[in-house]
Amino acid sequence: MSAAELDALFGDAWDEKNPVGHTAVLAADERREMLAAGERVLDEYGLNAEFVPVAHGGRLERADRLAEVLRTVWRRDPCLGLGYGFSSLIASVNVWTTGDEEQRRRTARLLLANRRIAAAFHELAHGNDFAHAECAARPDGGGWLLSGRKEIVTNLRRAEAMVLFARTGAAGSRGHSQFLVTRDELPAARLRDLPRYHSSGMRGVQLGGVEFDDCPIPGDALIGNPGQGVEMALRSYQITRSVGAAMFAGPLETALRLAIRCSLDRRLYGGKAADLPYVRAAIARAYADLLAIEAFSSVILRALHLAPESMGVYAPAAKYLTARMLLDAFADLRAVLGARSYLRQGKYAMFQKLARDIAPATFAHVSLSAALVTLLPQLPGLARRSWLSGPAAPPSLFDLGGDLPALSLDRLSAGMPRQDGIIGALAEISGDASPHDSDPARRFTARYADELRRLRDECATLGPADLAIDASPAAFALADRYTVVLAASSVLAVRRHDESVLLGALDRLTERTGGPPVLSPAEREETERRLFDEAVTRYLDDRPLFLNSNGAVV
Known part of the structure; x- marks a missing residue:
C-alpha cells in the first residue's frame, strides 16, 4: 500500500457526498468528534502497520515513506492524523528503540489489530x-x-x-x-x-x-x-520530530489549494483576486515556504538512515523551523482569503479548521522554545570542531527519493553529535561563490557561507550560562539562526540535483536572517511569478505541490 493508494481511498475532498471529504470533516469538527468514516478508511488501509517495523510484521522501513503516508492523512484532517495515528507512533517508537522482544511483540499485535497506544x-x-x-x-x-x-x-x-x-x-x-x-x-x-x-x-x-x-x-x-526514561525519550523523539516536520506540510498544501481556489473564484476591483500583485505574491511566498519545508524535512528524514549520530541536533532544528515557517505561511494565506479565512461554513471553511489545528501541532510534543533549548548546548562544540572544517555529508543524503538502507533505530544516540555533515556540505558547495555573482544561486551560497562564519564565531564563545532554559535572548537568537542556515544548506545541496527550482525557498529563508536581499527586485518578481504560475498549474491539474526525487517541483 502506498500514499497514493491511501489518497485514492480518501476520494475527492471537494465532493460533498464523500464521507471523508471536506464537508464531512468540518461536520465532525463542529460536533467535536473524530471522523468515524475516516478511521474506517485508515483501518482498511492498515495505517498502524506503518508504525511497526518490518521485522515485526509491519511496513516501517523508510522514514520518508512513513512521513509521506502521514502527510496524506494530515492533508485531509489533522485531527485524524493525530487522533488515529501520530499519537500511537510517539508511544510505540520507545518500545522499538529500547523494549524487549516480548514488549515489541505485544506492541506489534496491538497496532496491527488497529488498536491504539497512548x-x-x-x-x-x-x-x-x-x-x-x-x-x-x-x-x-x-x-x-x-x-x-x-x-x-x-x-x-x-x-x-x-x-x-x-x-x-x-x-x-x-x-x-x-x-x-x-x-x-x-x-x-x-x-x-x-x-x-x-x-x-x-x-x-x-x-x-x-x-x-x-x-x-x-x-x-x-x-x-530503571532510569532510562529521559534517554529513551531523547532517542525516540529524533524520529517523531523528524517525521512531524515533514508531516505538517500536509495541512499547508491543503491551505494553499484553498487560497488558490479563492483567488481564482473571488472577484475584486473588476477582476479576479488572482490578478492582484499582492495576492499573487502571498501565494508564491507560501508556496516557497512549502518547498523549503519539503526540501529541508526530506533531507532530515534521510539523515535518520544515513547520519543517525547527528539526529540529536537535526531533529529539534527541523521541528523548530518547520513549525515557524508553517505558522508564517498560514498567515500569508489568511491575507489572501481575508474574512473568509475565519468562516466555519462555506467552501473555504476548511481553512479556519486547518489554521486552528496546526497551531497546537506546532507546540505539542515539544514546544519551540524547548527545541531551541535542546540545540543550545550542542552549538559551541559543533562551531569549534565541525563548522567550516568538518567533512560534508555524502551526496546521497540530498538525493531525495534515492535508495536508503533500512531504518536502524539502535544507531540513534542521546549524546551530542561531533560532526555536522549538512553544514559541511555548505562549506563544500560555497567554494569561490561571490555575493556579486550573476548567478543568484551562487549569491545565496556566498550569503550563507558568510552567515555560517559569523554564526561559528558567535556560537564558539557561548558560555555555560547561555546553554540552558534561562539563556539570554541573544543565545536563543543564535540557535534560531542555526536552524535557518541548516535549512538553507539542505536546500542548496538538494538544488544541485536540479538547478531550475528552489530560489524562492532560499529567498524566504534569507528573509529570516536579516540583511539586504540576495535577489534583485526584478529577480524576486520573476521568481514569484514562476512560483505562482507553477502552483496554479498544479492546482488546476490536481497534482501534488511537493518535490520529486530529483528536487524538482512535481
Missing part, C-alpha cells in the same frame, strides 16, 4: 520539563505502584495501552523510567479518568487525563532499565 508523558505543571515530572512508580515486590497524574494525553480513554513516563528515582537525568501497560491489567479502583480537556484546535481529538492512586503495574511493564 503516550502518557505530559503533566500540566511541568510541560516539556520531563526531568521534573512528578508521577511516580515505586518498587513493590516484583512489580511497581504508580501514583500521580498525567494530563493532556491523546486517546488516553480509548487506547488499549499506554507508554507511561514516571519518576523512579531522584531528580536528574536518571530519575525517570518508562512503562508499557495495558488498560485491562490496571485495577479500576486504583485509577480515575479526569474530565476531557476541550481545545480550540484539534477539537475532535480526545485529550484526557488520569490519576493513579498506588495503582499496581507488573514488573515486566518496565521498558529497558
Whole structure:
C-alpha cells in the first residue's frame, strides 16, 4: 500500500457526498468528534502497520515513506492524523528503540489489530520539563505502584495501552523510567479518568487525563532499565520530530489549494483576486515556504538512515523551523482569503479548521522554545570542531527519493553529535561563490557561507550560562539562526540535483536572517511569478505541490 493508494481511498475532498471529504470533516469538527468514516478508511488501509517495523510484521522501513503516508492523512484532517495515528507512533517508537522482544511483540499485535497506544508523558505543571515530572512508580515486590497524574494525553480513554513516563528515582537525568501497560491489567479502583480537556484546535481529538492512586503495574511493564526514561525519550523523539516536520506540510498544501481556489473564484476591483500583485505574491511566498519545508524535512528524514549520530541536533532544528515557517505561511494565506479565512461554513471553511489545528501541532510534543533549548548546548562544540572544517555529508543524503538502507533505530544516540555533515556540505558547495555573482544561486551560497562564519564565531564563545532554559535572548537568537542556515544548506545541496527550482525557498529563508536581499527586485518578481504560475498549474491539474526525487517541483 502506498500514499497514493491511501489518497485514492480518501476520494475527492471537494465532493460533498464523500464521507471523508471536506464537508464531512468540518461536520465532525463542529460536533467535536473524530471522523468515524475516516478511521474506517485508515483501518482498511492498515495505517498502524506503518508504525511497526518490518521485522515485526509491519511496513516501517523508510522514514520518508512513513512521513509521506502521514502527510496524506494530515492533508485531509489533522485531527485524524493525530487522533488515529501520530499519537500511537510517539508511544510505540520507545518500545522499538529500547523494549524487549516480548514488549515489541505485544506492541506489534496491538497496532496491527488497529488498536491504539497512548503516550502518557505530559503533566500540566511541568510541560516539556520531563526531568521534573512528578508521577511516580515505586518498587513493590516484583512489580511497581504508580501514583500521580498525567494530563493532556491523546486517546488516553480509548487506547488499549499506554507508554507511561514516571519518576523512579531522584531528580536528574536518571530519575525517570518508562512503562508499557495495558488498560485491562490496571485495577479500576486504583485509577480515575479526569474530565476531557476541550481545545480550540484539534477539537475532535480526545485529550484526557488520569490519576493513579498506588495503582499496581507488573514488573515486566518496565521498558529497558530503571532510569532510562529521559534517554529513551531523547532517542525516540529524533524520529517523531523528524517525521512531524515533514508531516505538517500536509495541512499547508491543503491551505494553499484553498487560497488558490479563492483567488481564482473571488472577484475584486473588476477582476479576479488572482490578478492582484499582492495576492499573487502571498501565494508564491507560501508556496516557497512549502518547498523549503519539503526540501529541508526530506533531507532530515534521510539523515535518520544515513547520519543517525547527528539526529540529536537535526531533529529539534527541523521541528523548530518547520513549525515557524508553517505558522508564517498560514498567515500569508489568511491575507489572501481575508474574512473568509475565519468562516466555519462555506467552501473555504476548511481553512479556519486547518489554521486552528496546526497551531497546537506546532507546540505539542515539544514546544519551540524547548527545541531551541535542546540545540543550545550542542552549538559551541559543533562551531569549534565541525563548522567550516568538518567533512560534508555524502551526496546521497540530498538525493531525495534515492535508495536508503533500512531504518536502524539502535544507531540513534542521546549524546551530542561531533560532526555536522549538512553544514559541511555548505562549506563544500560555497567554494569561490561571490555575493556579486550573476548567478543568484551562487549569491545565496556566498550569503550563507558568510552567515555560517559569523554564526561559528558567535556560537564558539557561548558560555555555560547561555546553554540552558534561562539563556539570554541573544543565545536563543543564535540557535534560531542555526536552524535557518541548516535549512538553507539542505536546500542548496538538494538544488544541485536540479538547478531550475528552489530560489524562492532560499529567498524566504534569507528573509529570516536579516540583511539586504540576495535577489534583485526584478529577480524576486520573476521568481514569484514562476512560483505562482507553477502552483496554479498544479492546482488546476490536481497534482501534488511537493518535490520529486530529483528536487524538482512535481
